[in-house]
Amino acid sequence: MKILVAEDDFVSRNFLQLFLSKYGEVDVAVNGSEALDVFKAALAEDAPYKYVFMDIMMPEKNGLDAAREIREIERDFGIAPVDEAIIIMATALSDVKTVFEAFKKSEATEYLTKPLTVEALTAKLKAIGLIKDE
Template identity: 35%
Template sequence: MRILVVDDDYTSRTQLKSLLAAYGDCDVAPGGEAALLLFRDALESGLPYELVTLDIEMPGMDGKKVLELLRAQEEKLAVPAAKRSKVLMVTVKNRLKDVSESYNKECSGYIVKPATPQSLKEALKETGLA
């Protein structure tokens, strides 16, 4: 499985990459703009990411905006709904507003930091990836 980990915090990014390495090859991005470039390149190359983890609170472009733009890229390239990337939102704050906004923008799941092997496994099962 191809995985993209997006988080502005180096420690969180490294931890998630380490935990997800058991599930596949992980690329990382320190923010939204870098993530969008990697995501677009993956789509255009025919090797899209099956999973993207997005930190909700990042400087500049937050995770909810990145999610919206990722989905727009998939739509522009006519990616069928069943083939779209699964996106897990990751955050320290478990706020109902963030959860509902993320699901409205078509996220696949939600994890509260710090992510654990168990929380990731459960989230991946819910998305059908584990």
């Protein structure tokens, strides 16, 4: 299984990469533009990402815009909604407007509030089915 982490903060990016590497192959991008390039390349190689962890506030292209474009790319490739990548937005922002934008405008699947913790990430991964209860 392939996982893409799009995060400009070094510490958060490394935390996610290390934590998620137990569950699949993890690639990283440092901004929204790079995430789109990597995502498109994976689809073109018929090796799509199943999960995308995306920071909202990133340079060059923010996570909300990048997530929205990922959904457009998936539609262009003819990917059915049931087979779309699960996009988990992560941000230090936790206000209602940001949450609304993340889910409605960007078509994100889930939302995590920073700072990321092992407990919060584990709970979210269980909720989306990546981790099974033992």
